Amino acid sequence: MNKEETKKPTPESSDALLRELVDHFREKREILRQQWVQLMMGKGLLAGLTQEEIETESITIYDTCIVCLETGEYEGAQAYATRMAERGVLRGMTTEQIIGGLLTLRDVYGRSLFERYQHDMERLSAALDIYEPVANKILSVVALAFVEEREKVVRQQQEAIRELSTPVLQFRDKLLILPIIGLIDSLRARQLTEQLLRAIRANRARVVVMDITGVPSVDSKVANHLVQTVDASRLMGATVVVTGVSPEIAQTLVTLGVDLSKMNTVGDLQGGIEVADQLLGYKVSRTEPPATGLITSKEKVP
Amino acid sequence: MLVPILKQGDYLIASVQSELSDEDLLKLRDELVKRVGELRSRGVIIDVTALYVMDSFATRTLRAIAHMIRLRGAETIIVGIQPEVAFTMVQLGLKLEGVMTALDLEEGLAYLQTLHTSKRR
Amino acid sequence: MADEVRVSINSEYDIVTARLKGRDLAAKLGFSSTELVVIATAISEIARNIVQYAKHGEISMSIIQQGSRSGIIITARDKGPGIPNINLAMQDGYSTGGGLGLGLPGAKRLMDEFEVTSKVGSGTTVTMKKWLR
Ligand SMILES: Nc1ncnc2c1ncn2[C@@H]1O[C@H](COP(=O)(O)OP(=O)(O)OP(=O)(O)O)[C@@H](O)[C@H]1O
Ligand SMILES: [Mg+2]
Numbered sequence: 001m002n003k004e005e006t007k008k009p010t011p012e013s014s015d016a017l018l019r020e021l022v023d024h025f026r027e028k029r030e031i032l033r034q035q036w037v038q039l040m041m042g043k044g045l046l047a048g049l050t051q052e053e054i055e056t057e058s059i060t061i062y063d064t065c066i067v068c069l070e071t072g073e074y075e076g077a078q079a080y081a082t083r084m085a086e087r088g089v090l091r092g093m094t095t096e097q098i099i100g101g102l103l104t105l106r107d108v109y110g111r112s113l114f115e116r117y118q119h120d121m122e123r124l125s126a127a128l129d130i131y132e133p134v135a136n137k138i139l140s141v142v143a144l145a146f147v148e149e150r151e152k153v154v155r156q157q158q159e160a161i162r163e164l165s166t167p168v169l170q171f172r173d174k175l176l177i178l179p180i181i182g183l184i185d186s187l188r189a190r191q192l193t194e195q196l197l198r199a200i201r202a203n204r205a206r207v208v209v210m211d212i213t214g215v216p217s218v219d220s221k222v223a224n225h226l227v228q229t230v231d232a233s234r235l236m237g238a239t240v241v242v243t244g245v246s247p248e249i250a251q252t253l254v255t256l257g258v259d260l261s262k263m264n265t266v267g268d269l270q271g272g273i274e275v276a277d278q279l280l281g282y283k284v285s286r287t288e289p290p291a292t293g294l295i296t297s298k299e300k301v302p
Numbered sequence: 303m304l305v306p307i308l309k310q311g312d313y314l315i316a317s318v319q320s321e322l323s324d325e326d327l328l329k330l331r332d333e334l335v336k337r338v339g340e341l342r343s344r345g346v347i348i349d350v351t352a353l354y355v356m357d358s359f360a361t362r363t364l365r366a367i368a369h370m371i372r373l374r375g376a377e378t379i380i381v382g383i384q385p386e387v388a389f390t391m392v393q394l395g396l397k398l399e400g401v402m403t404a405l406d407l408e409e410g411l412a413y414l415q416t417l418h419t420s421k422r423r
Numbered sequence: 424m425a426d427e428v429r430v431s432i433n434s435e436y437d438i439v440t441a442r443l444k445g446r447d448l449a450a451k452l453g454f455s456s457t458e459l460v461v462i463a464t465a466i467s468e469i470a471r472n473i474v475q476y477a478k479h480g481e482i483s484m485s486i487i488q489q490g491s492r493s494g495i496i497i498t499a500r501d502k503g504p505g506i507p508n509i510n511l512a513m514q515d516g517y518s519t520g521g522g523l524g525l526g527l528p529g530a531k532r533l534m535d536e537f538e539v540t541s542k543v544g545s546g547t548t549v550t551m552k553k554w555l556r
Pocket of ligand 1: 358359468472473476477501503504505506512513517518519520521522523524525526527528547
């Protein structure tokens with residue numbers, strides 16, 4: 001066999017080679033894609049996908065990779081990977097499945113290059129020089145998209161758990177109870193306030209009993225948040241009764257300059273509910289400034 | 303007019319319809335104080351449901367309105383501060399001390415009525 | 424920058440414009456409804472300071488990217504009288520204009536990052552950022 005003249009790839013020739021690779025993968029698209037799908041099936045990487053999904057997704061991935069090779073741009077791959085990650089993670093598809101699939105595709109492409117250029121080592125290595133970095137880049141783009149998606153889901157779950165850990169209970173008409181249990185940090189204190197304020201609006205609450213018996217300690221930052229929660233509730237017309245204030249927490253509040261006499265604190269939850277009932281059910285003459293939230297005798301407590 | 307003022311019995315109800323400039327707020331102040339005097343109203347409700355920014359100027363002005371109206375013998379209740387706004391106000395350090403608040407117009411009216419029933423007794 | 428919004432501040436009406444535009448930009452980025460109010464309120468405070476103390480100035484707002492996080496950056500510039508003592512101005516309750524003295528320290532509490540630079544006689548720049556959680 002008469003070998004072609006081999007020469008070091010110049011920019012032009014590597015451009016030409018790139019074109020050649022792209023054309024090659026486009027020509028062989030059906031054969032290579034089928035090979036790829038067969039291999040993935042063999043490895044059990046397609047579990048949970050329908051025949052139709054396998055068809056459309058494999059075509060899209062195959063073509064997207066060729067576009068990356070052709071243009072050197074990865075936005076398309078990135079966007080596709082993010083979408084795939086969103087769906088994949090939601091459907092419980094594992095990262096191993098996705099990455100495994102792409103590694104298999106890389107093998108399929110690589111093997112077909114080998115077949116084509118095996119008699120021309122120089123050209124084969126030039127082809128691999130072009131192809132390898134692109135394949136690696138695609139893999140990292142996709143892996144990153146999945147890791148980010150995974151993190152996002154974890155974060156959302158953590159948030160949901162946090163919300164759940166501080167339920168705002170509607171105790172009776174216009175009375176909410178907010179039992180806070182466990183350590184609170186600034187982030188949780190802020191979420192708790194937002195949650196309570198929304199609950200005040202949704203339940204048209206006039207009184208909130210905030211029980212902090214279950215809070216072991218607070219630093220001055222968190223104590224500040226608690227005071228803000230009380231103030232913000234008042235801006236929405238609701239009076240907050242704080243119960244279960246331990247001596248340590250009381251000390252922190254005083255150190256902060258909080259006037260506890262303005263804060264409506266009651267020993268325990270039971271006492272707090274009684275005070276709330278008074279606020280809701282009995283005639284209360286107007287308190288001179290600082291005014292508290294809405295307290296009227298219009299409603300009879302059921 | 304950005305803030306229509308309605309008379310309802312003994313009370314005046316000012317409903318803020320959109321974001322207010324500083325000048326609009328001052329106009330509202332002047333208009334309310336004037337009307338309370340003319341109509342001998344006993345209570346004023348300012349509905350700020352439509353406001354999404356209550357900064358230090360707006361708060362200071364609302365507080366001033368409440369104080370001036372009290373000097374004219376009437377009570378002022380601010381209603382409709384939204385959760386997001388209340389949250390922002392307290393972080394900024396704004397508390398509206400000395401000013402009465404209620405959830406919305408309905409609660410505000412109920413509040414005024416209670417105040418006046420208990421006063422008459 | 425692609426997404427920069429500039430509002431020139433010359434009268435109290437521009438305060439409303441600035442906070443509306445800031446809110447829209449922040450909304451594009453996906454901030455929560457509470458954070459939108461927080462950002463708009465901080466803008467309102469520093470825009471009012473321009474009108475009140477410097478008469479004229481400009482607020483520019485854009486989206487920033489730092490590593491994997493993104494956020495909004497707001498810069499207020501004026502060529503007004505400047506602030507002689509920034510530490511004092513940043514204290515709750517300090518006001519030379521008969522205000523509550525909460526604008527600067529309050530805006531700082533509302534935002535994640537906050538910086539004031541000022542030179543007496545040549546003007547004041549306030550830069551503040553909020554990161555998307
Ligand atoms: N852009 C500015 N140029 C010059 N001085 C300023 C500027 N911004 C703030 N200051 C000074 O800093 C002080 C504190 O500002 P800050 O916004 O905290 O309070 P305030 O404007 O006085 O009152 P409030 O904002 O609560 O209505 C002002 O009184 C003023 O002396
Ligand atoms: Mg100010």
